[in-house]
Amino acid sequence: GAGVSQSPSNKVTEKGKDVELRCDPISGHTALYWYRQSLGQGLEFLIYFQGNSAPDKSGLPSDRFSAERTGGSVSTLTIQRTQQEDSAVYLCASSPQGTSYNEQFFGPGTRLTVL
Amino acid sequence: QQPVQSPQAVILREGEDAVINCSSSKALYSVHWYRQKHGEAPVFLMILLKGGEQKGHEKISASFNEKKQQSSLYLTASQLSYSGTYFCGTGSGGAQKLVFGQGTRLTINP
Numbered sequence: 240g241a242g243v244s245q246s247p248s249n250k251v252t253e254k255g256k257d258v259e260l261r262c263d264p265i266s267g268h269t270a271l272y273w274y275r276q277s278l279g280q281g282l283e284f285l286i287y288f289q290g291n292s293a294p295d296k297s298g299l300p301s302d303r304f305s306a307e308r309t310g311g312s313v314s315t316l317t318i319q320r321t322q323q324e325d326s327a328v329y330l331c332a333s334s335p336q337g338t339s340y341n342e343q344f345f346g347p348g349t350r351l352t353v354l
Numbered sequence: 355q356q357p358v359q360s361p362q363a364v365i366l367r368e369g370e371d372a373v374i375n376c377s378s379s380k381a382l383y384s385v386h387w388y389r390q391k392h393g394e395a396p397v398f399l400m401i402l403l404k405g406g407e408q409k410g411h412e413k414i415s416a417s418f419n420e421k422k423q424q425s426s427l428y429l430t431a432s433q434l435s436y437s438g439t440y441f442c443g444t445g446s447g448g449a450q451k452l453v454f455g456q457g458t459r460l461t462i463n464p
Contacts, residue, residue, distance in 0.1 A: 243395075272451065281356070282396070282441060282454040295451055330395065339384035339445035340403060343452070345395035 241265065243346035245331050251352045252321055260316045260349045264333030271314050272343060273306055274330045282330065288314065289337035321353045355379050357444045359455035366462050372429040374458045376442030377422075384445040385418055385425040386452055391438040399440075400427070429460070437462045 244263040252258050264271050273285040284298040288308040299305070303321075308314040318325055328350050332343040357378040364372055376385060384403050387410070388396040400410030402418035402425055410416070415428045429436055439459045443452030 270450070274454075281456040282443070284451055284453060287451045289450060298451075337450040339386075339450060339452075340401060340407075340409065342386070342398040342401060342409070343388075344398070345388075347395050 243331055243333050243344050245329075245346040245349050247349060248347065249350045249352075251354065253354050254323060255320055257317065257319045258321055258351065260318075260329050260351070262314045262316070262331030262346060264312065264314070264331070265344055266312075268333035268335055268344070269311065270334040270337035270341070271308055272332045272334070273314070273316050274332065275327045276330055276348070277327045285316070287337065318351075321351075323353050326351055326353045356453055357442055357455040359440075359442055359458045361458060362456070363459040364461070366432050366460070368432060368434055368462055368464055370432055372432060372460060374427045374429070374440050374442075374460070376425045376427075376444070376455055378424070378444050378446075380423065380444070380446045382418075382420065382423050382444050382446060385416075386443040386445070387414070387416060387425075387427050388441045388443065389436075389438045390441065390457075396441060432462050434462050434464065436460060
């Protein structure tokens with residue numbers, strides 16, 4: 240079946256502009272995660288959605304970052320007034336349920352470059 | 355708090371064995387292991403739960419020491435395809451998010 244998809248695959252923007260990154264999780268997966276991976280670094284947790292529960296936003300680095308998940312499916316990560324330090328690969332993952340026993344399926348990521 | 359992985363990098367010849375360690379300062383409920391090849395998404399390898407349950411690929415083995423809050427991933431008779439960066443992700447208590455380590459870069463040479 241189809242895996243997690245993300246768009247765009249690459250995004251180049253100018254400092255100060257807003258960007259939206261999209262994630263389509265695997266159908267039926269109730270849990271959705273966003274991570275940020277800077278060059279050569281690990282996976283930095285940003286935000287987690289589980290069903291209709293309030294999202295866990297504890298990893299968002301600043302109030303310029305926000306995310307929503309519509310209809311329990313597609314998610315959009317928005318970065319306002321982008322800064323050069325926002326440059327990274329943004330990875331989305333989904334999981335059948337939001338428990339520690341379920342593997343996460345990662346999308347290919349969006350590479351964001353802020354000039 | 356981010357788990358600490360060791361070593362940070364390792365280079366092996368094909369057929370050699372490797373152990374990658376993951377340590378946390380927090381009590382753990384679960385440990386996930388993923389492998390990421392350059393330019394690709396991380397791929398699931400294994401989950402280990404408090405209490406001894408495991409779920410993952412047959413050719414991968416790992417251990418979880420709850421008292422020491424550590425997990426180790428064992429790669430035996432390594433193949434060229436094992437090359438990549440290995441990440442552990444830890445879950446604590448009821449929290450459902452994972453905190454990932456900085457990764458261990460594994461290079462397998464012929």
